[in-house]
Each structure stands twice: as C-alpha cells, then as structure tokens.
Amino acid sequence: MRVEFAEKLAGTCKDMCPEKERYMREVQRQLTSYEMARDGEVDHLKAIKAYSRSSADQEEPLPHELRPTPTLEMSMLYILHNIIPREETSEDLGNWYNFVWDRTRSIRKDITQQQLFDIRAVNLMEKCARFHIHCSSRLSELDRHAFDPKLNDENLMKCLQSLEHMYTDLNLMGQTCKNEPEFRAYQILMNLNEGDILWYF
Secondary structure (H helix, E strand, O other): OOHHHOOOOOOOOOOOOOHHHHHHHHHOOOOOHHHEOOOOOEOOOOOOOOOOOOOOOOOOOOHHHOOOHHHHHHHHHHHHHHHHHHHOOOOOHHHHHHHHHHHHHHHHHHHHHHOOOOHHHHHHHHHHHHHHHHHHHHOOOOOOOOOOHHHHHHHHHHHHHHHHHHHHHHHHOOOOOOOHHHHHHHHHHHOOOOOOHHHHO
16 A cells, blocks of 8 residues: 555654553563563663564554654664663573564564654664674574574565665655665565566666
C-alpha cells in the first residue's frame, strides 16, 4: 500500500518503552538484565520496547503505544551508546545479539506502523542494517544456537528492502539520501546469485 493512500498512525509515546509494557514485562518476568535495576525490578530509564509479532486478530496499536521519530532516535542512540559497546565485555554474545536485534526490530516495526519515510526514518533504518552487517562478520563463529547467520541475513534483507522503498519515495519528492549508493550496493551484494539483479538496479 502506498503511503499517500493510507491513514497514518502518529505515535505519542515519549519513553523508550510504553509504561504499560514496562510493568507487564516486569510482572511476567520478561525483563532482560539490560533493563533491570539492581533489585531486579524494571529500570524505567533503561527499558526499551520489545518486538511483538503482528497477528490477524491483533488490534491496531494506540498512539501512546507507538514512539514518534524523536523517541525512536532516543531509543537508537541509547542502544548505540549503552548496549552496543557491551559487545566487547559480554560473556554471552548470543544474549547481547538477541537483545539488540529484538529492540532494533521493534524500532523498525514502529517505523512501518507509522509509515515514516523521511530522512530521519532512513537514518534509523540504515543503523539497523549496519548492525546486521556487523554481526554477519563479528559473530560468524558463534554456535548456531547463539547466532543464526541465515536469520541475520533475512533481517538485513528486510532492512535493505525497506530502505529501497524509502529511497524511491524520497527521490520522487526530490530528496536524496547521502548513503543511498552504499546501501544499494549492499543489496546488490546480497542478491549476486540472482541473474538479473544488475538489470534491476
């Protein structure tokens, strides 16, 4: 569905994780060590919205459950400054990867549900893609139970496909993205086994 024909949702959540979800995950013991205070309770300044699968009977999200662009940027910045650096000191890279993947996947979902496709949304999506590119090399020797390279590649492709649509929409509006050639090249590399990939671009 093209963005100009759909009614857009506009998020209003100013926290990295909606309040209801924070308490719900605390009660259900679904918090990770990255989000807990020393007493084991939720740290409201560290909790980040988790990814949830969409289902046919799932209600449309309410505005206070969606994070607008500034909150998504705040969430991404927190991940980059406070979680990503823990890669070097983490005793369990599998848990580190799964946490960052889940939370960046949630950012991607909020972008999709609100149909965001401006430059700021592109920057967020590019960061998600870079995470998967980095992990494809950095974690390649991990046990497959801790890191599945095929699943990582699938998520990278989803990022690149989203970027492809964003770049196209912005180009139609006369806007260019400085990193577009780089990410178009990644998409070509990911599809080298497709005989007509170069004709596509």
